[in-house]
Amino acid sequence: AVVSTQSTGKVFATMDKLSAYEDLLAELCTLFQEGHMLMSKCNLRSGFESVSADRLPRQGVHEVKAITTLVINEANDCSVQSREPEKPKLRKRKNVSKKEDERGNSPQKENEKKTSQKIVPESEEKEKDTEKEELIKLPDDPLNWFGLLSPTALQQAQERFRAAIARSVELCNLKQELSKDIGEIENMRANEL
Amino acid sequence: MSKVTMAKSHLMGLVGDEDTCTAFLLGGIGELNNAREPNFLVVKKDTTIGEIESALRKLMGRKDIGIILINQHIANDVRHIIESHTAAIPAILEIPSKEHPYDSAKDSILRRAKGMFSVEDMR
Numbered sequence: 001a002v003v004s005t006q007s008t009g010k011v012f013a014t015m016d017k018l019s020a021y022e023d024l025l026a027e028l029c030t031l032f033q034e035g036h037m038l039m040s041k042c043n044l045r046s047g048f049e050s051v052s053a054d055r056l057p058r059q060g061v062h063e064v065k066a067i068t069t070l071v072i073n074e075a076n077d078c079s080v081q082s083r084e085p086e087k088p089k090l091r092k093r094k095n096v097s098k099k100e101d102e103r104g105n106s107p108q109k110e111n112e113k114k115t116s117q118k119i120v121p122e123s124e125e126k127e128k129d130t131e132k133e134e135l136i137k138l139p140d141d142p143l144n145w146f147g148l149l150s151p152t153a154l155q156q157a158q159e160r161f162r163a164a165i166a167r168s169v170e171l172c173n174l175k176q177e178l179s180k181d182i183g184e185i186e187n188m189r190a191n192e193l
Numbered sequence: 194m195s196k197v198t199m200a201k202s203h204l205m206g207l208v209g210d211e212d213t214c215t216a217f218l219l220g221g222i223g224e225l226n227n228a229r230e231p232n233f234l235v236v237k238k239d240t241t242i243g244e245i246e247s248a249l250r251k252l253m254g255r256k257d258i259g260i261i262l263i264n265q266h267i268a269n270d271v272r273h274i275i276e277s278h279t280a281a282i283p284a285i286l287e288i289p290s291k292e293h294p295y296d297s298a299k300d301s302i303l304r305r306a307k308g309m310f311s312v313e314d315m316r
Contacts, residue, residue, distance in 0.1 A: 053211035067221035
């Protein structure tokens with residue numbers, strides 16, 4: 001088939017994009033492999049399945065907000081938008097001393113107060129439980145879902161997968177451009193014939 | 194007067210095996226609350242193809258999802274749904290998994306491009 005200069009130029013540009021597409025795919029696969037390797041390393045050190053799907057949030061039980069989202073412009077190009085995860089608040093330990101405090105309360109007196117409290121019937125307790133039934137809010141940073149002291153290997157794995165997410169988005173944008181270009185080339189060739 | 198448009202943020206959907214879901218949720222794409230359904234499906238050994246199809250259709254129908262990631266070996270089971278999807282958003286991207294490396298022969302773009310370019314065409 002005879003190809004005009006216009007379609008030849010288009011073909012060359014598309015071939016360059018295809019090459020970039022294959023490179024991005026290879027990079028994505030490498031990032032995945034490295035990330036999974038680091039996760040396996042973490043499991044080896046921290047215990048079997050310490051980093052596994054069992055620790056993932058469950059519907060109806062947990063509440064989680066995404067820290068990595070997408071921004072889509074008018075041309076349907078996607079870009080990654082990440083926010084800083086909120087750090088878990090540290091609970092302050094109360095200094096409980098055996099001696100009486102300033103108000104004159106002692107631990108023994110406090111225990112007596114607790115035992116003399118009115119006993120709430122079970123039905124009222126259940127009503128209170130259902131009112132208080134809320135989703136468990138998991139830590140903002142997914143790293144903390146697998147324990148507060150996250151191993152270095154897990155942190156490195158997270159970096160790999162974040163990079164993999166960015167590559168996936170780039171790959172998606174390139175795929176859309178290629179799909180459009182290949183369609184145009186097919187049309188051009190059909191018209192030339 | 195220039196128009197300032199606020200770009201709305203979208204989520205990434207995910208249909209993958211346990212390792213892939215753990216990986217991407219570790220990356221921070223997971224969202225779960227009572228207001229809307231989760232943006233991911235963990236495909237286990239006992240997950241049926243019907244459940245995968247249903248989850249994928251729900252993700253494709255959501256306006257707050259920009260890209261859907263799906264393991265290639267799972268995409269092979271629901272190829273008919275993926276190929277019938279023509280909308281630009283949400284875009285569907287096939288990704289490799291830990292146990293199933295990426296097969297370039299099944300990539301839609303590379304299959305279309307294969308045989309399209311030859312030396313004879315340039316004469």
